[in-house]
Amino acid sequence: MNMTIFSNTVFLDFIKGPMVWLSFIIFGLGLIVQTIRLLKLTRIKEARRFAPDAAIVPQTDLSKWERFTRYFAFLRITVLGANACLVLVSFIFHVCLVITPIFVLGHNVLLDTSFGISLVSFPEQISDILTKFVIAGGLLFFMRRLFLRRVRMISTVNDFILLFVAVAPFLTGFLAYHHIFNYNIMIVLHILCGELMLMLIPFSKFFHMVFFFISRFMIVSEHSLGSPKRSWQY
Amino acid sequence: MGTTTEINTDTIQSILKQNRKQIKLGLAMCAHCSLCAESCFLFVSNDNDPEYMPSYKFINSIGKLYRKKGKVSKQALEEMRDLVFEKCVLCTRCYCPFGIDIPSLITLGRNVCRSQGLFREYDR
Ligand code: HEM
Ligand code: SF4
Ligand code: SF4
Numbered sequence: 001m002n003m004t005i006f007s008n009t010v011f012l013d014f015i016k017g018p019m020v021w022l023s024f025i026i027f028g029l030g031l032i033v034q035t036i037r038l039l040k041l042t043r044i045k046e047a048r049r050f051a052p053d054a055a056i057v058p059q060t061d062l063s064k065w066e067r068f069t070r071y072f073a074f075l076r077i078t079v080l081g082a083n084a085c086l087v088l089v090s091f092i093f094h095v096c097l098v099i100t101p102i103f104v105l106g107h108n109v110l111l112d113t114s115f116g117i118s119l120v121s122f123p124e125q126i127s128d129i130l131t132k133f134v135i136a137g138g139l140l141f142f143m144r145r146l147f148l149r150r151v152r153m154i155s156t157v158n159d160f161i162l163l164f165v166a167v168a169p170f171l172t173g174f175l176a177y178h179h180i181f182n183y184n185i186m187i188v189l190h191i192l193c194g195e196l197m198l199m200l201i202p203f204s205k206f207f208h209m210v211f212f213f214i215s216r217f218m219i220v221s222e223h224s225l226g227s228p229k230r231s232w233q234y
Numbered sequence: 235m236g237t238t239t240e241i242n243t244d245t246i247q248s249i250l251k252q253n254r255k256q257i258k259l260g261l262a263m264c265a266h267c268s269l270c271a272e273s274c275f276l277f278v279s280n281d282n283d284p285e286y287m288p289s290y291k292f293i294n295s296i297g298k299l300y301r302k303k304g305k306v307s308k309q310a311l312e313e314m315r316d317l318v319f320e321k322c323v324l325c326t327r328c329y330c331p332f333g334i335d336i337p338s339l340i341t342l343g344r345n346v347c348r349s350q351g352l353f354r355e356y357d358r
Contacts, residue, residue, distance in 0.1 A: 041255060079331050082272035145266075150284035154266045154293055208332055211263050215333035223329055232335070234256035 006185045015191050023195035030202025035210050042219060042230040078223075086144075093137030096130040097166065101194070103127070104173075124177075131174050138167035162204055168193035241311060245349045246304035253342050257300045260339050263332055264289055270336065273329035276321060288328040288336045291317045295343030304346075311350055318343040319354040 005011055062070070080087050101107060104127045108118040122130070141163055145151050172193055176186035200206060217226045250257065270288040271277050277286035284290055295314040299306060306314075318340050326337040347353060 038259075041259065077273075078329060079269045079273075083269055086269070148268070150271055150282070150287055150290075151266070151268045153284050154264075154268065154287070154289055156266065159266050205262060205265055208263055208265060212332050215263075216331075219333065221333060221335070222326070223333060232256070234253065234259075 006188050019195055023198045027198040027201055034202045034207055038214055041234055043233040044229050045231040089137055089140055092133050096133040100127055100130040131170050134170040165197050169197055241308055241350055243304050246346050249346050250300055250304055257296055260334050261297050263334055270328050270330045286321050291322050292336055292339040296339050299346055314343060315347045315352040
């Protein structure tokens with residue numbers, strides 16, 4: 001009787017099988033292609049120095065404490081100094097967003113039944129908490145975008161949609177796990193949202209996941225990290 | 235006031251075309267998070283007026299020009315001039331967690347304005 005799309009076995013088999021493959025392939029190939037395209041916009045340049053030479057500014061023996069306070073003074077000019085709370089929320093949001101799907105028990109059980117392999121899994125209570133962190137972080141970003149004038153002024157519809165796309169797999173996973181609303185519907189939505197998010201990562205602003213590391217660790221600039229050797233060659 | 239009254243869209247488009255990749259990348263990667271705001275001393279010293287936010291300035295100058303493919307009115311361009319010349323001194327202190335090169339994007343906004351005879355008015 002109940003032949004809605006959520007109980008149509010052909011549809012279910014498709015999104016649980018070929019569609020998973022497809023989204024991982026699009027995700028993987030997309031990341032590779034986009035990363036190559038990004039790297040093509042850069043080239044290796046001879047070393048440029050931003051900090052004065054130690055010979056010009058003699059480094060007197062700094063005590064551990066002085067070193068610490070200097071580093072602290074440096075941190076203050078980064079976003080950490082101006083927006084410590086938001087950076088913390090963002091960090092927790094991102095860490096949970098990335099690790100939860102990898103170590104959640106349910107995913108590893110699926111891996112095990114399909115391929116006989118699986119990663120270590122978090123206890124379910126832990127995954128539950130990490131999921132709540134992602135949802136809470138997303139909610140906070142949403143509120144910021146709605147109510148802070150300076151964020152609203154630069155927001156586009158896309159920002160709201162993508163924020164939702166990022167949080168939706170967690171929200172639906174949470175609702176399914178706790179059997180809130182209809183489990184069968186939730187789990188289908190969960191699969192679809194997860195696949196959508198994976199496929200969008202290389203082609204949306206989520207690509208910042210690669211861009212961040214390339215532009216901060218590989219491109220020479222005043223705020224670069226590590227010892228980068230490249231510069232932009234647009 | 236500027237010296238020309240008509241906008242030369244072709245000139246604007248050629249500047250946009252030359253720098254297409256840079257503008258596109260900057261616009262695509264900006265998360266619209268507003269974290270760069272406090273790094274601009276003009277933002278802080280103007281009572282946190284969001285119009286001084288580095289991302290606001292590049293999104294509404296070169297970003298707008300890019301989205302409208304260079305077809306903007308004189309008035310819109312004059313507003314951009316205010317953003318890129320009066321509200322930014324190109325001190326290059328802005329800090330974006332992603333490392334988006336905001337000053338060079340604002341510089342492109344200046345290039346476009348300058349090409350249309352709009353620049354800083356020191357006697358305002
Ligand atoms: C793994 C490396 C990643 C790094 C280093 C990173 C870094 C950042 C940074 C610095 C911001 C801007 C600050 C903020 O708004 O909190 C940001 C924003 C954001 N990131 Fe990531 N990110 C990563 C991966 C991802 C992934 C995989 C997704 C989702 C699929 C994602 C989704 C988001 C979203 C939705 C925002 C905007 C939040 C808002 O609306 O304000 N990020 N990320
Ligand atoms: S320029 Fe950087 S810090 Fe500023 S809003 Fe865009 S992503 Fe955020
Ligand atoms: S370059 Fe312009 S936007 Fe950046 S910090 Fe300086 S005045 Fe502000």
